[in-house]
Amino acid sequence: MAELGAHLTTASAGDDRPSIFEVVAQDSLMAAVRPALRHLVKWFDEIYVLLDLLLQQHYLARCSASFSENFYSLKRIPIGDCRQQPLATAGLPKRQHWKSLLLLVLIPYLKGKLEKLVSSLREEDEYSIHPPSSSWKRFYRAFLAAYPFVNMTWEGWFLIQQLCYILGKAQHHSPILRLAGVCLVRLTLEDIEALEKKSAGATSSQTHSIKAQVQSAVRKALGGIAFSLSTGLSISMFFLQFLDWWYSSENQETIKSLTALPTPPPPVHLDHGAGSVLLPKLKTVCPLCRRIRVNATALSTSGFVFCYRCAYSYVKTHQRCPITGYATELQHLVKLYSPES
Numbered sequence: 001m002a003e004l005g006a007h008l009t010t011a012s013a014g015d016d017r018p019s020i021f022e023v024v025a026q027d028s029l030m031a032a033v034r035p036a037l038r039h040l041v042k043w044f045d046e047i048y049v050l051l052d053l054l055l056q057q058h059y060l061a062r063c064s065a066s067f068s069e070n071f072y073s074l075k076r077i078p079i080g081d082c083r084q085q086p087l088a089t090a091g092l093p094k095r096q097h098w099k100s101l102l103l104l105v106l107i108p109y110l111k112g113k114l115e116k117l118v119s120s121l122r123e124e125d126e127y128s129i130h131p132p133s134s135s136w137k138r139f140y141r142a143f144l145a146a147y148p149f150v151n152m153t154w155e156g157w158f159l160i161q162q163l164c165y166i167l168g169k170a171q172h173h174s175p176i177l178r179l180a181g182v183c184l185v186r187l188t189l190e191d192i193e194a195l196e197k198k199s200a201g202a203t204s205s206q207t208h209s210i211k212a213q214v215q216s217a218v219r220k221a222l223g224g225i226a227f228s229l230s231t232g233l234s235i236s237m238f239f240l241q242f243l244d245w246w247y248s249s250e251n252q253e254t255i256k257s258l259t260a261l262p263t264p265p266p267p268v269h270l271d272h273g274a275g276s277v278l279l280p281k282l283k284t285v286c287p288l289c290r291r292i293r294v295n296a297t298a299l300s301t302s303g304f305v306f307c308y309r310c311a312y313s314y315v316k317t318h319q320r321c322p323i324t325g326y327a328t329e330l331q332h333l334v335k336l337y338s339p340e341s
Contacts, residue, residue, distance in 0.1 A: 016085070016185040018074055020166050023173040023184060026068040049109050056104045060097055063195060064088045066104050069184065075191060076100060076182040079171065088191040089198045092182065100180040107176065118147050123330070279323065286310055288322060296336040301326040305336065 059067050065075045065088065075088045078096055092100065121140050157175055164170035171183045279287055286293045288310035295308035302321040306314075311333055314322050321328045 016188070018072075018184055018186055020162060020173060022072050022074065023165070024162070026066075026072045026074065027174065045109065045112065049105060052108075053101070053105045056101055060101055061091060062089075062198070064090070064092050066100070073187045074184050075187055076177075076180075077185055079181055079183055085185060085188070087194045088187060089194040096181045100182060103176050103180050118144065288314060296338075298334045298336055299326075299328055300332045300334050301328045308333070308335065 055067050059065055059070050060076075063070045063075060064077070064086075069075065076092055076096070077085050078093060091097065121144055161170060161175050161178075162173050165173040172178045173184075177183060280290060284292055286307045287304065288306055291307075293305065293307050296305050297308040297311045298305045299311060299315070299321050302324040304321065304323045306322075312330070315328050315330055315333065319328060320326060
């Protein structure tokens, strides 16, 4: 049994095919960086795409591999060259190079944007103020209903491809590599020597024309930025994975339960400062819009009652109760139902 499964983690001397654990680990490497950096950068998605584009372009041009693939000593070769492998310094053909670059950068970006859109639509659907017969609401409810099946099909496609790779029935562990027209192999000793020679030759070469000097300076600047990014990512990888765990939803639930405020007593003396909301004398009037309440909604953090629209808009903007200032989120809105309704 051990001999049967030994090929999963080890390879024979003449086999350059990486194991399933190596290819899955390099796939998850960049996926772990994204959520960790999200908490450090304000305009995360656009900045990350630009940095990722620069980083992947540098490694594809220099090593015929993405950053994470190079981290695990892998390289990309065209599908037709799996037997006679070109050196990593030779680079990929232009067609495979640009397809690889676009697929490496655009697919995670579009997938992240789609997940954010689905999350916001689910939040709006849960706390929606659209009329029930709204055509827009029907459309995005149909979209939300179809998304889990589309996502399950996408993930299932990847799982089937990985199973075929484990059984030796496929050259690719990921459909993305097949779309790019490449496959992954390990770096050989010749590849490592060629990469070292290329790096040494790039530092010693000198150009004489102004145009060549400008191009060389731009390439060096971009290469320096990419090298700084790759070095920083390599050094801080475990720290970023720790941040990913720290900001995970399960851990956040634990933190919230530990730091949750106790049930506050009714405020006897309210602070009527410049930023506070004065309570109306009539109990049926909303403290925010100063009109008779419509769709009465209470905040579970303070117990005060408002119009649903008023409470929803205020809490979504300020994340606190307008009367007491207690920290409040949208899930703390509680709809009140009278016997008549």
